[in-house]
Structures are given as C-alpha cells and as structure tokens.
Amino acid sequence: MLTDPIADMLTRVRNAVMIKAEKVDVPASRIKLEIAKIMKEEGFIRAYKILKDKKQGILRITLKYNADDVAVISGIKRISKPGRRVYADKDSIPTVMGGVGISVLTTSRGVLGDKACRREKVGGEVLCHIW
Numbered sequence: 001m002l003t004d005p006i007a008d009m010l011t012r013v014r015n016a017v018m019i020k021a022e023k024v025d026v027p028a029s030r031i032k033l034e035i036a037k038i039m040k041e042e043g044f045i046r047a048y049k050i051l052k053d054k055k056q057g058i059l060r061i062t063l064k065y066n067a068d069d070v071a072v073i074s075g076i077k078r079i080s081k082p083g084r085r086v087y088a089d090k091d092s093i094p095t096v097m098g099g100v101g102i103s104v105l106t107t108s109r110g111v112l113g114d115k116a117c118r119r120e121k122v123g124g125e126v127l128c129h130i131w
Helices: 007-020 030-041 116-120
Strands: 023-027 043-050 056-065 076-078 100-109 108-115 126-131
Touching: 007 023, 007 030, 007 056, 007 076, 007 126, 023 043, 030 043, 030 056, 030 100, 030 126, 100 116, 108 116
Parallel strands: none
Antiparallel strands: 023 056, 043 056, 076 126, 100 108, 100 126
16 A cells, blocks of 8 residues: 555656656556646656556556657656645745746646646645656
8 A cells, every 4th residue: 555656656757767768657546647747748758648457547657858868857856745745825836946847736726837836826735846
C-alpha cells in the first residue's frame, strides 16, 4: 500500500530520466493524469496515455529528450506531503528556477500550473516543482 501515490509517480519519472528510459508506467489516477497533462502542456514530456488493465489502469508517460540525448526534465520535487501540507494563496505562488520550471497546484478549479493559477488568480496546495 502506498501512502503517497503522487510522490511514487514523481520518483518513477525521476528514476526513468536518470536511466534515460523512453517510457515510464505508473498506476493511473485522476490527479496523476492531470499532472501528466500539465507536464505535456509545458513541454516536459512528449506524450501520455491511459492503458486499460483489470484494475485502475496504467498511465504511460513518454519522456522527452533534446538532440544531445539530455532529458528535458532536470529535476522534480514533491512539495506538499501527507505529513506536511503546503499551501499558497494567489499572491504567493512560488516560481521555480526563476521561471524556467513550473509549480503544480491543486486548486478549487482543478490541477493547474503556476502560470494558469496567476492568470486565474487562484491559490491552492503546492503539489510539486518541475524544472
């Protein structure tokens, strides 16, 4: 049993980037799908899709590398954890690496990236930073 499935997803992606894997599979959930969607929109991954199985499904993430075979994702960090929740209001949404990276937040309007949160003027729980 996992106590933090989002941290498990981020760790799987981080490990796959370290070994230069083409794809990584994680157990699917709605919030993981939304995080993958934001990563795709921001250009950190190439693609994602849901594979059906007898249980909850599998989220397959295709990682993205540049021409020199260097991963686009250079770092990924879980911020809000089950033991310590971290929240940011609309005026204190964190920037990552001077704007190079993104913060992923869960808000009253769903899971959003930091730019979308600033545009819509909403805050929420800071899930992770990706750079």
